[in-house]
Amino acid sequence: MNLKILWIYNDLMDLYGDKGNAEVLRVRCEKRGIACEIDKKSIGDEIDISDYDLFFMGGGADREQGLIYRDLLARKRSIVKAMEEKTAFLLICGGYQLFGKYYKDQDGEVVDGLGIFDYYTESTDRDHRCIGNIAVEVTMDGETFKAVGFENHGGQTKNVSASLGKVLYGHGNAFNCGEEGFLNDQVLATYMHGPLLPKNPKIADLLIKRALKKRYGDVTLEPLDDTMEDQAREVMLKRLKV
Amino acid sequence: MDLKLKLVQTVHKLLKPTGRGGSFPGVLALKLDPEMLTKFRMPGIVVLVTGTNGKTTTSNLIAESLRKAGLNTINNRRGDNLNVGITTLLASNCDSHYNVQADAAVIEVDELTVFRQFDNLHPTHLVVTNFFRDQLDRAGEMETIIRKIQAVTENFEGHLILNGDDPNVVRIADTAKKAQINFFSVGKNKVSRKTTDEASEGKFCPRCGHPLIYDYYQYSHIGRFSCKRDGFGEITPETLVTKVDYENASFTCDNKVFHSFINTIYAIYNCAAVVTVLKTLNLNTDAADAVFRSFVLKEGRNEVFELSKPCVINLVKNPTGANEVMKYILGQPGDKNVCIFLNDNDQDGHDVSWIWDAHFERLNIPEVKTIVCSGLRAYDMALRLKYEGLEDRIIVIEDASKAVDWLDQADMNSHIIATYTALHSTRAILRKKARK
Numbered sequence: 001m002n003l004k005i006l007w008i009y010n011d012l013m014d015l016y017g018d019k020g021n022a023e024v025l026r027v028r029c030e031k032r033g034i035a036c037e038i039d040k041k042s043i044g045d046e047i048d049i050s051d052y053d054l055f056f057m058g059g060g061a062d063r064e065q066g067l068i069y070r071d072l073l074a075r076k077r078s079i080v081k082a083m084e085e086k087t088a089f090l091l092i093c094g095g096y097q098l099f100g101k102y103y104k105d106q107d108g109e110v111v112d113g114l115g116i117f118d119y120y121t122e123s124t125d126r127d128h129r130c131i132g133n134i135a136v137e138v139t140m141d142g143e144t145f146k147a148v149g150f151e152n153h154g155g156q157t158k159n160v161s162a163s164l165g166k167v168l169y170g171h172g173n174a175f176n177c178g179e180e181g182f183l184n185d186q187v188l189a190t191y192m193h194g195p196l197l198p199k200n201p202k203i204a205d206l207l208i209k210r211a212l213k214k215r216y217g218d219v220t221l222e223p224l225d226d227t228m229e230d231q232a233r234e235v236m237l238k239r240l241k242v
Numbered sequence: 243m244d245l246k247l248k249l250v251q252t253v254h255k256l257l258k259p260t261g262r263g264g265s266f267p268g269v270l271a272l273k274l275d276p277e278m279l280t281k282f283r284m285p286g287i288v289v290l291v292t293g294t295n296g297k298t299t300t301s302n303l304i305a306e307s308l309r310k311a312g313l314n315t316i317n318n319r320r321g322d323n324l325n326v327g328i329t330t331l332l333a334s335n336c337d338s339h340y341n342v343q344a345d346a347a348v349i350e351v352d353e354l355t356v357f358r359q360f361d362n363l364h365p366t367h368l369v370v371t372n373f374f375r376d377q378l379d380r381a382g383e384m385e386t387i388i389r390k391i392q393a394v395t396e397n398f399e400g401h402l403i404l405n406g407d408d409p410n411v412v413r414i415a416d417t418a419k420k421a422q423i424n425f426f427s428v429g430k431n432k433v434s435r436k437t438t439d440e441a442s443e444g445k446f447c448p449r450c451g452h453p454l455i456y457d458y459y460q461y462s463h464i465g466r467f468s469c470k471r472d473g474f475g476e477i478t479p480e481t482l483v484t485k486v487d488y489e490n491a492s493f494t495c496d497n498k499v500f501h502s503f504i505n506t507i508y509a510i511y512n513c514a515a516v517v518t519v520l521k522t523l524n525l526n527t528d529a530a531d532a533v534f535r536s537f538v539l540k541e542g543r544n545e546v547f548e549l550s551k552p553c554v555i556n557l558v559k560n561p562t563g564a565n566e567v568m569k570y571i572l573g574q575p576g577d578k579n580v581c582i583f584l585n586d587n588d589q590d591g592h593d594v595s596w597i598w599d600a601h602f603e604r605l606n607i608p609e610v611k612t613i614v615c616s617g618l619r620a621y622d623m624a625l626r627l628k629y630e631g632l633e634d635r636i637i638v639i640e641d642a643s644k645a646v647d648w649l650d651q652a653d654m655n656s657h658i659i660a661t662y663t664a665l666h667s668t669r670a671i672l673r674k675k676a677r678k
């Protein structure tokens with residue numbers, strides 16, 4: 001078995017250690033004998049997104065987001081095709097926002113999103129952001145569990161039809177919103193940095209299963225020793241008292 | 243005669259012998275008079291030093307050099323760079339009418355708050371060392387910091403002493419139309435590289451968005467860059483380091499050889515800033531060289547403690563600092579243990595995701611025997627290393643004192659990397675355990 005990951009705009013949308021997500025996916029595949037290929041692509045590169053099992057896009061500052069969004073919009077047809085052909089998606093922060101209708105930045109500039117989903121994002125002023133540790137009760141692919149991360153976003157995402165989970169501590173999609181991220185059968189979008197996957201190996205494995213499903217159907221993954229991952233998460237859950 | 247000021251000065255005098263003179267007088271001062279910082283009559287020379295890395299070292303080097311050149315100089319030498327620390331410095335060095343009693347004040351200022359203090363301090367010089375990603379949860383985005391500094395320097399008529407090899411810093415020159423711009427720059431040398439895996443900034447021209455082209459990188463995104471479309475970055479430096487000789491710990495600028503006191507590329511940039519300040523004041527740069535030769539680094543910068551074998555401790559605050567400290571550690575010969583103290587208190591930054599941007603995979607060499615992870619976020623650090631294939635060499639000891647005991651008993655040279663709040667507690671432990 002092999003897994004093909006597209007890590008798009010790795011050179012620009014790589015704020016807050018999001019590259020750790022790619023690293024975790026690779027290592028967790030390789031430990032199970034699944035070859036993992038990570039293609040890094042950026043502005044202007046020719047890509048057929050449906051060639052990949054997993055599409056990963058991280059977050060960036062407003063400036064970087066401004067540089068890539070036209071390139072992303074031009075790829076809309078390729079993205080829709082990949083969705084039809086069951087590619088899985090992991091979208092962090094800026095990636096999350098740009099799959100919605102639009103993003104209005106701190107200066108009031110409106111950046112069009114892909115419009116694939118009905119949610120939209122509006123920023124408040126530069127001095128007010130949702131910042132801090134966050135704990136979420138995630139329900140994903142039939143499993144319910146606690147996840148931890150670090151959120152840092154000015155954008156307030158509204159009109160989210162289905163969230164990734166319930167906020168146990170922190171803000172989520174908007175100030176004190178109670179719900180975090182977006183989730184459907186194929187797409188996981190979230191504001192959780194930290195990065196997300198090292199401390200939340202269950203999410204990493206569910207993503208790998210979703211991605212493998214495209215070409216291999218339902219796959220059972222061999223369990224790994226996650227003692228250290230669990231301890232890292234427990235330290236934070238305990239501190240947040242959730 | 244101002245009674246509030248008098249009270250603050252008295253408290254400072256009383257506390258000084260106890261070693262607690264750093265912040266409390268400032269706290270008191272601002273409580274008594276929140277506007278006190280606006281009242282001081284500043285000396286004729288006021289040098290502000292800001293940026294992400296190297297503020298404390300650079301401002302101390304400048305202050306010492308000015309003293310060596312014969313100027314009566316005050317400075318916040320311990321890096322108390324917020325309102326409170328600056329108020330303490332000025333209140334304890336002025337007469338009863340707020341006249342600061344010095345020829346020169348050299349003030350390190352936090353890059354996140356400098357825009358608020360700038361006008362009150364009446365600077366003649368602003369030195370900007372560099373801008374790296376640092377404590378993003380506290381800073382928001384770097385763009386915000388740069389814009390705020392651009393806003394306060396728009397009508398500044400003094401000297402801007404800018405790192406000409408950092409595109410984030412060079413941007414300030416574009417908007418400061420009235421200032422006298424003095425760039426410092428370091429030429430190609432042994433550590434310069436054509437490509438880099440360290441730069442997360444400086445990719446595009448801030449004027450036109452075209453990709454910046456680098457002739458070489460020194461470290462992180464610092465290097466000789468320019469925009470081929472509009473010429474951004476084509477600078478004429480006031481101070482150009484033309485040669486760096488790491489073997490003899492020296493560098494050359496203006497045809498003069500200077501001692502390189504930490505002998506690392508980032509410290510040479512700090513030195514170049516110091517030389518530039520002296521030149522703008524028409525002072526002999528021999529004073530700077532004398533300081534570079536005798537300067538003792540601040541606590542927690544390459545500081546050695548004698549455990550069973552020597553243990554060197556270094557502060558890290560961000561990926562760039564961590565990368566440079568690791569280069570130093572890996573440059574030391576022989577087997578070693580490494581201990582990383584990762585905290586996430588206010589001064590460390592609550593967001594520890596920066597450890598994924600630093601190149602900890604560099605520790606994956608045979609000479610690094612064991613890596614002890616300690617501190618409040620020890621397990622986060624351990625995970626970072628686990629996913630670099632270092633699983634078999636990691637030990638987690640959350641308790642700092644036990645971690646130091648482990649290093650002591652291991653009987654091997656060791657290096658400690660600590661975040662800000664971990665540095666102070668760990669130094670206290672090391673002081674107790676070290677053989678004199």
